[in-house]
Amino acid sequence: MSRLIVFLIISWIIALNQLSGQTFQRGFNYEEGSITLKNRTILHGEVANIKHGFRGKILTRIRIKLPGKCFTKNYHPRKILGFSMGNRQFVSWRVKRNNNLFREIYTIHAGKQYQIFELHKEGHLSIYLKYFIDEDLHIRSVPFFLKKDEILLVRATQGIFGLKQNMLSDYFADCPPLIKLIRERKITTPEEVAIFYNNYIDEQLHSK
Numbered sequence: 673m674s675r676l677i678v679f680l681i682i683s684w685i686i687a688l689n690q691l692s693g694q695t696f697q698r699g700f701n702y703e704e705g706s707i708t709l710k711n712r713t714i715l716h717g718e719v720a721n722i723k724h725g726f727r728g729k730i731l732t733r734i735r736i737k738l739p740g741k742c743f744t745k746n747y748h749p750r751k752i753l754g755f756s757m758g759n760r761q762f763v764s765w766r767v768k769r770n771n772n773l774f775r776e777i778y779t780i781h782a783g784k785q786y787q788i789f790e791l792h793k794e795g796h797l798s799i800y801l802k803y804f805i806d807e808d809l810h811i812r813s814v815p816f817f818l819k820k821d822e823i824l825l826v827r828a829t830q831g832i833f834g835l836k837q838n839m840l841s842d843y844f845a846d847c848p849p850l851i852k853l854i855r856e857r858k859i860t861t862p863e864e865v866a867i868f869y870n871n872y873i874d875e876q877l878h879s880k
Contacts, residue, residue, distance in 0.1 A: 699723050700735060703757040707736050707747055715745075719757050721788070728811045730803055734788075749786035761791045763800075767825070775839050776827035778816070789816070789825070795870040796820050799828070799862050815862040817843065828862040835860060847872050 705719035718737040723729040733746035734755055749764040756762070768783025769776070778787070789800040792815065801813040815828040817840075826843050830836050837854055844850045850868050853859040859868060 699725055701757075702735075702737065703760075705736075705755060705757040705760075707734060707755040708753040709747070710751060710753060712753070717741075719755055721755070721757065721762070722811065727809045728805065730805065730811060749788055763789055763791065765789065778825040780818075780823050780825060782823070793863065793866050795866060796873040797866045797869040799866055800825060817862070817865070828865070835862070835865070840865070844869065 700720035701722045701724060702718040702720045704717075706714050706716045707719060708714050715736055715738065717739055720735040721731050723731060733748050734752065735744050735746055736755075737744050750766070752764050754761065754763040764786055765778075765780045766783060767778040767780050767785055767787050769778050769785075787802065789802055790813070792799040792801050796819065798818045798820070800816045800818055802816060803811055803813050806812045816825040817828050818825050826839065827836060828840070835854055840854055841851050844854075844865075847869055850859070850865065850872065853868065854865070859865055
């Protein structure tokens with residue numbers, strides 16, 4: 673076999689490997705960020721939690737490419753406290769879900785299952801997002817409320833039906849004006865709920 677043919681074959685193999693590697697890397701949503709381990713060690717690099725493709729996939733292990741390293745590292749949620757991707761912040765909590773099908777509530781720092789939640793809005797009332805794959809194989813998110821210094825994550829909405837009025841009426845018993853606005857449909861989104869509740873609590877604290 674001539675040297676030219678050998679050279680062309682080797683060049684073709686190298687080009688194919690590079691193309692395959694680029695395609696593979698494009699499948700993950702890498703962003704500059706960090707992972708915080710259970711011992712509070714912080715690893716900085718490029719972080720990914722989703723693999724894109726014909727069927728989107730939420731990764732069961734968070735990936736990180738460390739600077740100067742050839743291989744990625746993968747961390748199960750039970751091994752980390754959380755991670756960041758750009759300006760986005762995620763937490764890893766050990767959670768236990770209640771048994772009521774119509775009242776989706778998680779108790780954090782309980783049970784054996786670990787879940788990843790994204791911090792969407794922070795305050796006296798914070799909003800966290802839980803991601804899932806829907807029936808059409810699209811990646812979606814569900815908003816949950818969490819009051820400061822409490823351990824119950826309460827689902828905010830029920831799909832196309834909007835805010836879960838009955839459950840939120842119990843949850844916001846400490847804010848009667850908010851319950852009224854929710855029932856009258858003058859407040860219809862989790863973000864509006866959080867803004868009103870946080871302002872209300874601020875006013876209550878400042879009036880003391």
